[in-house]
Amino acid sequence: MCIIIARIDTIKSAKIQIFNGVRSVYSFTIELKSGGKTPLYKQLYEHIAEEIRQNKLEENERMPSKKSLASHLGISANTVETAYEILVQEGYLEAVPRSGFYVRHIGAPPHTDDAPNYDEEAEQNSAEPQFKSDFRTAAVDVGSFPYATWIKLSKEVMYGSPELLNAGRFKGDIELRRGIAKYLREFRGVNCSPVRVIVGAGIEFLLTLICELLGKNCSFAIEDPGYEKIDLILRNGRRKVSYVPLDKKGMSVSELEKSGADIAYITPSHQFPTGIVMPIDRRAELLRWADEKPERYIIEDDISGEFNYTKRPMTAVQGISGSDKVIYLNTFSRVLAPSIRIAYMVLPEKLLKRFEERFSMYASTVPRFEQRTLSRFIAENYLSRHLNRVKNIYRKRRDLLIAVLKSTKYPLEISGERAGVHIMLKSPAADMIIKKAAESGIKLYRLDDYFFTPVQTPSNTLVAGYAGVSAEDIENLRRALT
Amino acid sequence: MCIIIARIDTIKSAKIQIFNGVRSVYSFTIELKSGGKTPLYKQLYEHIAEEIRQNKLEENERMPSKKSLASHLGISANTVETAYEILVQEGYLEAVPRSGFYVRHIGAPPHTDDAPNYDEEAEQNSAEPQFKSDFRTAAVDVGSFPYATWIKLSKEVMYGSPELLNAGRFKGDIELRRGIAKYLREFRGVNCSPVRVIVGAGIEFLLTLICELLGKNCSFAIEDPGYEKIDLILRNGRRKVSYVPLDKKGMSVSELEKSGADIAYITPSHQFPTGIVMPIDRRAELLRWADEKPERYIIEDDISGEFNYTKRPMTAVQGISGSDKVIYLNTFSRVLAPSIRIAYMVLPEKLLKRFEERFSMYASTVPRFEQRTLSRFIAENYLSRHLNRVKNIYRKRRDLLIAVLKSTKYPLEISGERAGVHIMLKSPAADMIIKKAAESGIKLYRLDDYFFTPVQTPSNTLVAGYAGVSAEDIENLRRALT
Numbered sequence: 001m002c003i004i005i006a007r008i009d010t011i012k013s014a015k016i017q018i019f020n021g022v023r024s025v026y027s028f029t030i031e032l033k034s035g036g037k038t039p040l041y042k043q044l045y046e047h048i049a050e051e052i053r054q055n056k057l058e059e060n061e062r063m064p065s066k067k068s069l070a071s072h073l074g075i076s077a078n079t080v081e082t083a084y085e086i087l088v089q090e091g092y093l094e095a096v097p098r099s100g101f102y103v104r105h106i107g108a109p110p111h112t113d114d115a116p117n118y119d120e121e122a123e124q125n126s127a128e129p130q131f132k133s134d135f136r137t138a139a140v141d142v143g144s145f146p147y148a149t150w151i152k153l154s155k156e157v158m159y160g161s162p163e164l165l166n167a168g169r170f171k172g173d174i175e176l177r178r179g180i181a182k183y184l185r186e187f188r189g190v191n192c193s194p195v196r197v198i199v200g201a202g203i204e205f206l207l208t209l210i211c212e213l214l215g216k217n218c219s220f221a222i223e224d225p226g227y228e229k230i231d232l233i234l235r236n237g238r239r240k241v242s243y244v245p246l247d248k249k250g251m252s253v254s255e256l257e258k259s260g261a262d263i264a265y266i267t268p269s270h271q272f273p274t275g276i277v278m279p280i281d282r283r284a285e286l287l288r289w290a291d292e293k294p295e296r297y298i299i300e301d302d303i304s305g306e307f308n309y310t311k312r313p314m315t316a317v318q319g320i321s322g323s324d325k326v327i328y329l330n331t332f333s334r335v336l337a338p339s340i341r342i343a344y345m346v347l348p349e350k351l352l353k354r355f356e357e358r359f360s361m362y363a364s365t366v367p368r369f370e371q372r373t374l375s376r377f378i379a380e381n382y383l384s385r386h387l388n389r390v391k392n393i394y395r396k397r398r399d400l401l402i403a404v405l406k407s408t409k410y411p412l413e414i415s416g417e418r419a420g421v422h423i424m425l426k427s428p429a430a431d432m433i434i435k436k437a438a439e440s441g442i443k444l445y446r447l448d449d450y451f452f453t454p455v456q457t458p459s460n461t462l463v464a465g466y467a468g469v470s471a472e473d474i475e476n477l478r479r480a481l482t
Numbered sequence: 483m484c485i486i487i488a489r490i491d492t493i494k495s496a497k498i499q500i501f502n503g504v505r506s507v508y509s510f511t512i513e514l515k516s517g518g519k520t521p522l523y524k525q526l527y528e529h530i531a532e533e534i535r536q537n538k539l540e541e542n543e544r545m546p547s548k549k550s551l552a553s554h555l556g557i558s559a560n561t562v563e564t565a566y567e568i569l570v571q572e573g574y575l576e577a578v579p580r581s582g583f584y585v586r587h588i589g590a591p592p593h594t595d596d597a598p599n600y601d602e603e604a605e606q607n608s609a610e611p612q613f614k615s616d617f618r619t620a621a622v623d624v625g626s627f628p629y630a631t632w633i634k635l636s637k638e639v640m641y642g643s644p645e646l647l648n649a650g651r652f653k654g655d656i657e658l659r660r661g662i663a664k665y666l667r668e669f670r671g672v673n674c675s676p677v678r679v680i681v682g683a684g685i686e687f688l689l690t691l692i693c694e695l696l697g698k699n700c701s702f703a704i705e706d707p708g709y710e711k712i713d714l715i716l717r718n719g720r721r722k723v724s725y726v727p728l729d730k731k732g733m734s735v736s737e738l739e740k741s742g743a744d745i746a747y748i749t750p751s752h753q754f755p756t757g758i759v760m761p762i763d764r765r766a767e768l769l770r771w772a773d774e775k776p777e778r779y780i781i782e783d784d785i786s787g788e789f790n791y792t793k794r795p796m797t798a799v800q801g802i803s804g805s806d807k808v809i810y811l812n813t814f815s816r817v818l819a820p821s822i823r824i825a826y827m828v829l830p831e832k833l834l835k836r837f838e839e840r841f842s843m844y845a846s847t848v849p850r851f852e853q854r855t856l857s858r859f860i861a862e863n864y865l866s867r868h869l870n871r872v873k874n875i876y877r878k879r880r881d882l883l884i885a886v887l888k889s890t891k892y893p894l895e896i897s898g899e900r901a902g903v904h905i906m907l908k909s910p911a912a913d914m915i916i917k918k919a920a921e922s923g924i925k926l927y928r929l930d931d932y933f934f935t936p937v938q939t940p941s942n943t944l945v946a947g948y949a950g951v952s953a954e955d956i957e958n959l960r961r962a963l964t
Binding site for chain 2 (some may be wrong): 025039042045047049053054058082085086089090091092104106107109112138144145147150151154155158159162164165166167168185202203204205210212216228229232233235237238248279280281282283284285286291311312314315319321325333335337338339340341358359361362363364365366367368369370433
């Protein structure tokens, strides 16, 4: 049995005490605001629920009757009834017919709020660039994005294809995969049917899938120096990673053998970061290595494959020997813009079967509107025109950068200029160059920082990406170095 | 030394034989087509490269001189020079000054083409629906998508924010994460700062990240019956999965204890597929379970949390006890459309730190244009209006379905109708109902098919999703069952 003593402070505020026999077991103050966004019944519900969660109301305690609580709070009995109803529905109270509402045992752990050390501003600031111009390698000339065409196609696709709101296949829509297969044939010498093309929201995601496909016991060899991010993805997937040194042709196959790895991750079209274009005999040697054991595969990261300034880009490794042993990996982020999250891979047949078994229930990670926009962009020849245009822009920028560097007082040797969007410069004055540039707010990179195994002798080599810098940035570099 | 015998078939076709001493070691026919898409030098290059790859030209063989090959083929010496130059650059030939061009050893494995058993048509057909109407649970009423608003906002975002072409942060843009945090607070009672919100292209992707975050030794408990896809994702990630039976409040905590799992994956707002809304005491009990050991976490899959037809949706488990032990997981695919690939999670602080360490280098999987469109959709109150509208549509459809089912001659008991977008119907005539429906091209589902452990006694219960069917489909069901 319970007695309520309520002191009404304002018309809708009450201090309530519930007595159980002689002992005061509970008292709480409710302050209800009428006319606000939150209805009264909800305020009442939330208050009581919170008190029960915090164990301020003991198990089996009988709640005040609807009528008495309503009268004490100066609200309608209906409001209390609604609140009680929800409390019963959610399990806070038990309604015992012809007796009343009883508190049930909840015993939720205490509520913890966000720690104050995580604040948005710190996060925002950490993203601010610290240099005026940054010759990083992963950049893209966003200014050359085919804005008008892309928006026009997007609009047409959205207006014209509402059916794309439905779920598509995990591999991606067939129109886009057909377009990619055709594009790969024409531009990269990759031969594959569209069924072997799989589209996903970024290299990170696709490589994570590849890890799962290849199993937890497979071990990877990556190029040293190489991509830190690839190492990170593989290690996040708990895969064993060996760092295999390069010779002048790219990844050393004898060192690869020694590593005991099953999967060789290579960047043959423009090794990152050394810029080595892997010659055909090394490509063949790697393919023979892969052929020796059934569990061996090559992952061909062809992210720079489109940017080749010689008469003819080298055919992808996948195109040399067909489909059995090469997982071909590429993305449109580099060709179009970083925020276009469409990457793709071409799987060997054996892995494709495994892929279909394991992942066919998944939903695609790429919005279908974007898929359709891109497939029209390819089919209507915008992509090839765009590529030619961008390649010309990058070629000119590369030429300017090389000319500027050669015009400075520092002796230097350029390499890696045949392809990709960065060059290497070796100079006995490398330290001075990086220092002078930094003093003018210009960021250049050291080759030695891309090594996974500690560098014994400094290479005196810098890495300069030119896709994300302007002609003005390059002129500023000239001034900084003269 | 080599001698060439070339028989000119057409003006640009030649059969070439290379003699090394007395032995004819090599002969090949080149057919060059002028005036086509492929320049002559490229045709020549490709032909010779292919012959070398196939080991038809032996190592160290001397190639015909540029001049003699040109004259035999009836093409200019420049064309041959360009082809040879590329062959040298790519490593097929070695140029020895004052001597000539020599074939290098390549030894590529034989080329394999796509197996014919993978054809596009088979893939396409397998995607065709086999039923006229399908009461599946994962569907969405695509017709109610806020098309005009979405396209208007998309256009404005694309035209107005070209800076979004640049790479954003892996966690997602802060505007969207702020919007989601606000939305969660208002609609789901989740309390979190935007820094703990992470956006990704689908539940599959986020759950894969969670697996990597939690480490390879953590083991998962999922509800039985439950989501086949979740089981698949966890097993693809090579995580140990236990199937924990339900009682009438949802996942049994005593069975969870017995399983030895560290991570409990639950669907408390509308258990899939039974439709149980987990009462507050079970929620609290699970939170206490999680509190017992530091490595324990709850993954709260709140995919049906928005669709609640009672006076008030239950606060998410995350909102009861704050941030420490619950990974909150949800998606806009269900609220907007399946092809909107924006899912999100709210991480506990401890996991957030780990997340930043491991994944901060990754690129986001969600295009920034879409992120911005959605964040405006939330900020400008379109989302809350849309949600109300869709909830009304679903509520009416649910009521119609229940009325139709109750009007048939079959005795049945409905459950799971309080929330979500599907109901359960238990009937001694379950077999007959499913058979009659199938005869009219209508697909209903059996609860027993959602169990991971074999069902001993048939439950005679069917599962019917109503989000993806029309009033007409429901009328057809009525006809099928009368």
